[in-house]
Amino acid sequence: MPKKTLSDLGPLAGKRVLVRVDFNVPLDKKTGAVKNDRRIRGALPTVQALLDAGAAVIAMSHLGRPEKATPEERANLTTDKVAARFGELLGRPVKKAANDVVGPAVSAAAAALKPGEVLLLENLRFDPREQQNDAEFAAAVAGLADAYVNDAFGTCHNDKDASMVAVPAAMKAAGKPRAVGLLVEKELTIVDGLMTAPKTPVLAVMGGAKVSDKIAFINALLSKVDSLLIGGKMAYTFLKLKGFDVGATRVAEEELAAATPLLGHVGGKITLPVDCLAAKSSDLGVTQVVEVGGAIPADYEGVDIGPKTLALFAGKINQAATVIWNGPVGWFEQPAFSAGTKGVAAAMADSGAVTVVGGGETAEAVEQFGYDSKMTHVSTGGGAFLAYVEGRKFQSLAQIDDRG
Template sequence: MKKGGFPKLVMSAVPLEGKTVLVRADYNVPLNKKGEITDDYRITQSAPTIQELIRKKCKVVICSHLGRPDGKVAPEFTLAPVATRLSEVIDHPVHFVPNCIGDQVVQAVKRLHPGSVLLMENLRFHAGEEANDEAFARALARDSGAQYFVQDGFGVVHRAHASTAAITHQLPSVAGLLLEREWTAITGAMEHPRKPLVAVLGGAKISDKIKVITRLIDIADTVVIGGAMANTFLKYKGCAIGKSVHEDGLDNIIRDIYKAAEAKVGKDALDEFIVLPTDVAVGTKIDADARRTVVDAREVADNEYILDIGWHSIETAVSAVTGAGTVIWNGTLGYAELPQFAHGSARMALALASQPDTTSVIGGGDTADFVLHWDARKGASFSHVSTGGGASLDLMAGEPMPGIDALLDA
């Protein structure tokens, strides 16, 4: 393995031609009340792996989960609509079988021809999936008739489930193209960034991102903080935040963050290194009719919610990323579901999309959802938009990734 390269075997490293291949994809896509897919990004991003296996004349058997059916059959979480959409994306028939183990699967696989694609029903209709059950993994491998396993579900590799961990005890297991691309983009930005490196952090919770924040304090040149996360920092600094979403009981953690930052840049440069909003957009309610009013960050009234960063803070945040070599953005900068409070996030997206020379890595989850709906090019305006929320955070934090660790070493 070359230094800094992907540490596991990839599809090109094993003889997949003409083989039956079990692929773990992440098709946990959002559905509306009619059961229609409202965002197909995870499906489109999986397409290169599926198309490469079709080109190699493999029989392609895909497994995935959708939603949280808790080990029971729940028709609202069927993957049948995904089979239809995947077929449209890859312009190739995708067969569907209403189970992922058992005789129905065995018979469906027998009917496949080289270059055929079969999507199996939701893994999480079986309790064995989330329990990382060896017997369930054995059944998956046996009934699919697979000779190899390809892990391409980046959004689940931070979990030890039957289709990420136990399955690798049953079949020789390698990484798919999406998994390799995610690992390379995120790890590259964290370990070998083009400088200066600017981290933009938002979203609601500090507690979910403590390890990521700690690591970014260590490696970044500037850390911009917005979203509800900023409210907790502002409260720590003595600002009144009204009725705003925030986390209590984190003073010691924030104190440690500032201590680490001070040790790195010195006391005088702290506010240029950890950039908090100096003005904020507030509303007296959180709904479509809420009026956006911008006030000084120290002048939030008791009945107001902080729902976005203010105009001056937007300019400061944009200025921080202008000319950056690498920007890692995780967490929207306001309550971006409401257009009047999406200004900070939209201006950040525009700034990054307007800087093709900057390596821009967008974390999964809400940030990815926002930029994909904002971007007319469906994410192509950025260097990398992750398909994984928790997985991208864990990879950034250097946490164990069971679904990657279990693959064959390069």
Template sequence: MKINSPKDLPIKRGDRVFVRCDFNVPLDEFGNITDDRRIRMALPTIKYLLDNDCKIVIASHLGRPKGEFNEKFSLKPVAKRLSHLLKQDVIMAKDVVGSDAKEKAANLKEGEVLLLENVRFDSRETKNDEGFAKELSEFGDFYINDAFGVSHRAHASVEAITRFYDSCRKAGGFLLLKEINFFHKLLENPVRPFVAVVGGSKVSGKLQALVNLLPKVDKMVIGGGMAFTFLKAMGYNVGNSLVEDDLIDEALKIMAEAKRLGVKFYLPVDIVIADKFAEDAMVKYVTYQEIPDGWMGLDIGPATVRLFGEVLWDAQTILWNGPMGVYEMDKFSRGTFKISHEIARSHGIKVVGGGDTADAVQRAGDDEEMTFISTGGGASLELLEGKKLPGVAALEIPDEVSCQ
């Protein structure tokens, strides 16, 4: 099976193209976009269609408005930023499939772009409702999914809509195809040594990814809150640190499997601990064997940074998913930012997956040094788990089909 790219579609001047993008960007309290990476990453697909004088209708979600209109989740700031990046006006619809959207779509001229209002304002979107998908499909003669970040969701604008397009009228956008190809190469044929750096708060969210990655990597580095489940499994006191007691047996199995496969497995050797989870907490640096009762680990310490840096120095491929501590608080951000610098300095292929990790890399000022930063947190994690994404599977067509 294969997936068409926009270049494989028999698009001609004046054709209407419906594009599902992932413009779920972070906003500050005043409604200003704080990181427009997801909008910028969708530009190649949009510009390709503009170069072909298409009429473009774009759909996206923003946040979780729970199926009803909420001004806080309007895509108006996105339309403004997209207009600026495209250097042309983007027409904004007042609704999703209502009279305003339909009227503006009907009056669209060649080379114009219409952005529909947040698709999650309609409760049928997250239910993968076929009726809603059919209404959306009427906006375009062709369908392109460039929203990798939501392709692990079977939603109407991602999965059900593809049922209304034959093999030569649907495709993956340039960003979606780039994401899939990167992760495929990473998991099937990485340049070695291949090091996985896995952090974040919980083992449960990444358990299957760890199991799937183990046979493929040469070294595995564990940081963040999830490290304490492994340390407790080894018999150490972790105080009030975040621990998933029900996964201690799984942690032991993962470490045993790493040993059996000859994968070098690294945990923090020193920890930044605090007496409470707050910016004004009292802080101490201790080894992993000395966490006192009542204290919690919130970052990796300087010796761990040095150790992890040495682990990374000969890596030819690095996959990083999950921060090393509570990087949102200044007191506990140093470990994550220093590991970001270490990865950025590496000469190998550096792939960053996950929203928090991408945010940390940007805050550390290292985003330009990374080979690839994925736009999808949950989607990239499911690919690492070896799962098939519903939105991607829906785009697959038989190898023998040629659309040109």
């Protein structure tokens, strides 16, 4: 059943709205400065719409893994720098709550908010109860506001986070409305459309390192797409199973086991690389293109798809009406090994197809190469995108009020 959205919340003038955003942005390890603000920008339409409706906004997010950080690293995981960048992008000051996530000072700051003002809470994971889905913690957070909005698609699959599950449950218990924000609404609409009535033919591009991490996603895609192109490190798993000597490219036994049941699709729905770029393990500046009919030398490892593969992939992308992409097809962070990933992005941008990029590293790559604005949709959620396509039910979305 469709979930309630911002338009279903009713009059918001004078109300305080608690918005779960995904501000888990990359930070400079030394200064704590925000290195990429894409996720902050993604939340701006929802926040601005609430402010325009006369509400005050209390935003909350986790940031990094403070539970695993050293004291020095933890100090850089406060939301101070995020609040500053959020304010710059929003064009108005963003107040920062006290260093505690909840407590008297935070409650006072929330109660003092006036319409049009914004407060950002401290890193939710500074309180261990956030990842324990703790009811007492959730009640304290829920008590800060009059309504709840989930606009954090990237964390919708985190069913043990209080801010995603227990907090909206506490809001319901208090008779307060719950809705999804504009970002989550858009993500769900697009992914639901991909899975139910996509324009055909449908093609998917899959990359990344591990087949085992994405086996459910691959199986979900195979039931929906006409063709699946596989690149990235996972391609060498399939190639090794097909008898290709992958040289020094590391392929774990569990990856071979995960890929084996899919071998029957190779040559049918699944297309593998026909050549690759290999780099010398002891000197990555030394490279050579190796065709799949040959063998990668023993002291070389695969780092990108080769030029013939890129031409093959680009041709298939050009023939598709819908293209779904998750996972870079090479080590794109290294400029010398980025041609494949950049080429796939360029082919999608030029294809005229409905193009959807499945978050995570793929979204970073598309943005890095300047093609993000030329895609139909770039998801803000890597793991959440995978899980939703797989058909996993999210407890976080189950907490949102249904439309009548």
